[in-house]
Amino acid sequence: MGKGKLAAVQLLPRVHRVTALLKRWLLGTHQGAVSPAHLDYYLDEFTFRFNRRHSASRGKLFFRLMEQAVQVSPVTYDAIVQQGSHHVE
16 A cells, blocks of 8 residues: 555545445445446435444334435436436547
8 A cells, every 4th residue: 555545544534434335335236337327326325325324223214215215206217327328428
């Protein structure tokens, strides 16, 4: 590990921990098949899971997921794919 990386890890240890968790989650859950065009959706899911990782009640976790699902308009697969095609260069 170079001096720059070591200094960054010591300066921002939590940033590196979250980044490592994100990378491990992407590789484990999605088996590395991640499209850059849909990165915002992957990050939304990771953020939701990360923010609730210490939740004592799994029922409440499910309730919050459903609560958010009914408050937000649905996004169709076609809309996601179409939106993704505009981001890819």
